[in-house]
Amino acid sequence: MEALRKRLHRWPRSTRVLWRRLALFMAVVGPGFITSNVDNDAGGISTYSIAGAKYGYALLWSLIPMTIALYVTEEMCARLGVVTGKGLSDLIREEFGFRPTFFVMVTGFLVDLGNVVAEFAGVAAAMQIFHISKYVAVPIAAIMVWILVMRGTARQVEKIFLVACLFYVAYIVSAVLAKPDWLLAAKSVVIPSFEFNAPYLLMLTALIGTTIAPWQFFYLQAGFVEKRVGPRQYPQARADVLVGSISCMAIVFFIMVCTAATLFAAGHHDIPDAAAAAEALRPMAGRWASLLFAFGLLNASLFAASILPLSTAHVICEGLGFEAGIDHKFRDAPIFYWLYTILIVVGAGLILLPGAPLFKILVFSQVANGIWLPIVLIFIVLLSSRKDLMGKLANSTTFSVIAWVTSVLMIILTAVLIYAAIFPTKLGGIPGI
Amino acid sequence: MLHATELLGAATYDVHGNFVGRVRELFIEPADQSNRVARYLLGRGKYQPLVARYDQLAFVVPGSIKLNVGEKALEEYHANEGWLAVQKDLLDQQIIDTAGRKVVRVNDLDLAEHHVNDCVELRVSQADVGVTGAVGRLLQGLASPALIRRIQDRLPSRMIRWEFVNLIEPDPLRRIKLRVSHQKLAHLHPADLADILEALSSEERQSIIDSLDEQSAAETLAELDSRLRQQIVEKLDPEKAADIIEEMAPDQAADLLAGLSPETSKELLEEMPHHEASDVRALMKFDQNTAGGMMNTQFMLVGETATREEVIDWIRANESDLEQLDAVFLTDLDAKFTGIVPTGRLLLASAGQTMISLKSDPLLHLPPDANEKEVFELFDKYNLRVLGVVDESGVPIGAITVDDVVTRLAAKV
Numbered sequence: 001m002e003a004l005r006k007r008l009h010r011w012p013r014s015t016r017v018l019w020r021r022l023a024l025f026m027a028v029v030g031p032g033f034i035t036s037n038v039d040n041d042a043g044g045i046s047t048y049s050i051a052g053a054k055y056g057y058a059l060l061w062s063l064i065p066m067t068i069a070l071y072v073t074e075e076m077c078a079r080l081g082v083v084t085g086k087g088l089s090d091l092i093r094e095e096f097g098f099r100p101t102f103f104v105m106v107t108g109f110l111v112d113l114g115n116v117v118a119e120f121a122g123v124a125a126a127m128q129i130f131h132i133s134k135y136v137a138v139p140i141a142a143i144m145v146w147i148l149v150m151r152g153t154a155r156q157v158e159k160i161f162l163v164a165c166l167f168y169v170a171y172i173v174s175a176v177l178a179k180p181d182w183l184l185a186a187k188s189v190v191i192p193s194f195e196f197n198a199p200y201l202l203m204l205t206a207l208i209g210t211t212i213a214p215w216q217f218f219y220l221q222a223g224f225v226e227k228r229v230g231p232r233q234y235p236q237a238r239a240d241v242l243v244g245s246i247s248c249m250a251i252v253f254f255i256m257v258c259t260a261a262t263l264f265a266a267g268h269h270d271i272p273d274a275a276a277a278a279e280a281l282r283p284m285a286g287r288w289a290s291l292l293f294a295f296g297l298l299n300a301s302l303f304a305a306s307i308l309p310l311s312t313a314h315v316i317c318e319g320l321g322f323e324a325g326i327d328h329k330f331r332d333a334p335i336f337y338w339l340y341t342i343l344i345v346v347g348a349g350l351i352l353l354p355g356a357p358l359f360k361i362l363v364f365s366q367v368a369n370g371i372w373l374p375i376v377l378i379f380i381v382l383l384s385s386r387k388d389l390m391g392k393l394a395n396s397t398t399f400s401v402i403a404w405v406t407s408v409l410m411i412i413l414t415a416v417l418i419y420a421a422i423f424p425t426k427l428g429g430i431p432g433i
Numbered sequence: 434m435l436h437a438t439e440l441l442g443a444a445t446y447d448v449h450g451n452f453v454g455r456v457r458e459l460f461i462e463p464a465d466q467s468n469r470v471a472r473y474l475l476g477r478g479k480y481q482p483l484v485a486r487y488d489q490l491a492f493v494v495p496g497s498i499k500l501n502v503g504e505k506a507l508e509e510y511h512a513n514e515g516w517l518a519v520q521k522d523l524l525d526q527q528i529i530d531t532a533g534r535k536v537v538r539v540n541d542l543d544l545a546e547h548h549v550n551d552c553v554e555l556r557v558s559q560a561d562v563g564v565t566g567a568v569g570r571l572l573q574g575l576a577s578p579a580l581i582r583r584i585q586d587r588l589p590s591r592m593i594r595w596e597f598v599n600l601i602e603p604d605p606l607r608r609i610k611l612r613v614s615h616q617k618l619a620h621l622h623p624a625d626l627a628d629i630l631e632a633l634s635s636e637e638r639q640s641i642i643d644s645l646d647e648q649s650a651a652e653t654l655a656e657l658d659s660r661l662r663q664q665i666v667e668k669l670d671p672e673k674a675a676d677i678i679e680e681m682a683p684d685q686a687a688d689l690l691a692g693l694s695p696e697t698s699k700e701l702l703e704e705m706p707h708h709e710a711s712d713v714r715a716l717m718k719f720d721q722n723t724a725g726g727m728m729n730t731q732f733m734l735v736g737e738t739a740t741r742e743e744v745i746d747w748i749r750a751n752e753s754d755l756e757q758l759d760a761v762f763l764t765d766l767d768a769k770f771t772g773i774v775p776t777g778r779l780l781l782a783s784a785g786q787t788m789i790s791l792k793s794d795p796l797l798h799l800p801p802d803a804n805e806k807e808v809f810e811l812f813d814k815y816n817l818r819v820l821g822v823v824d825e826s827g828v829p830i831g832a833i834t835v836d837d838v839v840t841r842l843a844a845k846v
Binding site: 084085086093094097098099101102228230232320321 | 524525526527537538540562567570571633634635636637638660661664667668
């Protein structure tokens, strides 16, 4: 520390100011960065790979509006957490009463159960590329997740998660190995191109739908509350959310570029999921690109499988007033531990069940996500607009308009997705599941 | 016994049997009586809502109220800050259970009926924070009250008696009007109170620390995690913050101030009395990870030739923290550190024994720049409860106690 201080004095003032700013930011960084990255989970990576394989660089322009939508919605939650010091489920309970909370929590449980199944399916698929049977991989993954949560402290877990965020670099490397046309890719990001046909629009909808998942709002807000980030650190919290949104979208960019440069270019347009994309990469971009792609999928799935059950159990117990948290003993917080266990055991167990209707479960989780999202979004916008709750940091009129427009657009898009999921023959099903 | 939720929405009839309206809210007037439902707000659709007073009720059953006056006798509704609204201020909100020492959320309230001169008064008897209340809230209006009660009877209940309920009201003006005091909280163990504070939002935390006396606030702050502690102190009025820090042990005060911004810590030190401030300043000079950074400057120091009686009289005369009094330190005539006498030995010593004959072997001490690892090793090897820190001329300048060590080690686990 002393040495550091001495070194600081040798630096010019502007550098010192920068250092101080960075230190302030690092104290707050985490929740936004982790949440946005965990957003690129198994389902997300599949959708992005498919989009790249099917449409090449053509859909890259959607990244900018997606970043904005992600930032706008997450920022509201960050602000709610920072100003009120309360979790999202707490706020819904206090401001809207018991019954709405109960409904949100029950739907949340079902939705997240579906999502957990999807994450373990991602683990199984990725390990298949490494020639490891799912009957070995999934139980080990489930036990690892369990131990991480039961044995780790919040700070250790956060560090592990931050490292997991770094592993997303795997996608950057495999994109480079794929030797894409960077100029064309960059152009495609800034110049939108449209096609007016059902499959294209559905792909676009799926991209946006997978980027904004309702559970992440709860997790993000809880993250800031638990880190005790106060209103004075709001600028840093906002920067964290912004950096998170951009880095999340950067990873999406590399995933799409990777499959676009290889699968799309080779005319290999229809792949079912991310694992198939990794498999198909081998002859085109080499063994390393393929393995890295699969490793990225494994990391993302494990990462989300660690966060989802814990955050879900936490949110439900908090909203309904049961004891929650890993620092309680089992007998003090039985409901918390039961929910957590059911989520992991059922989530991992379904994958191992021979002949389990996996596809139906994934469709169901997508539909449930779609039903849940508008409700949660509306609560978030209503809460963050309240002057009595938020004081000076309530949504301004301009921001309210942006928030409502974003939310309504999101709601319409997910309604389309639900329609496609329930009537797969009408629009050709949802890409990615 | 009635539940608050069974009354919300209850149809209300006047003495002539005419329908007046539905109950929208129940108000308690804590300034008058802490547990009585003093007012019933009756919503009447597009008409002006009316208010029934506690002595205007003739008869109450779940879902229905009969008044003992005509509609004309009821008052008009005017919002009153001094009224505690059951639905708005209590249901779904967090309260502190002072008996169970934790923060809980209210699902429902139990109201006991008291018959007073021909009218029925309802008094809050307990808060339902368990599954029974949750089920009641969920089914309210969907199933008949009788059915809900039958289901509730089969479920385990978790109730908190009203006298153990401590409300959390961040607005200080409203807190006075509602007669919310945190007196009960000051009686909790500081560690329990710290746990409670950690479960609350920052504004609520601030309001509780604000309302505690300096001594309790200091003890509670000492138990909080360092980040939270800094946040609270930074938001306090500097004068109050200085008063609280003054009450803390110098080593804790130094730790706290070291974590604040240099400007804030300088400001707070200037607010403190000169003597305490210089103690703390001296401690702040030491690196956090050395014996100097761990030690406390408040310890019992006596001459080695003193007798048991003299020492005990001296301890009695000096106000000291008896809970933490593990040992007394000895010095010779040159003020050099010569040993430690554990309080246990002092207790059993015979009258007239001098301190020098009671001291523990071997003579252990460390310089202030010794690494914290050396401290841990000494405590471990000799099973110490307290260790002296001496400067280069051999003068004792501080004491490290076993709880300082435990705190450091716990942070590393």
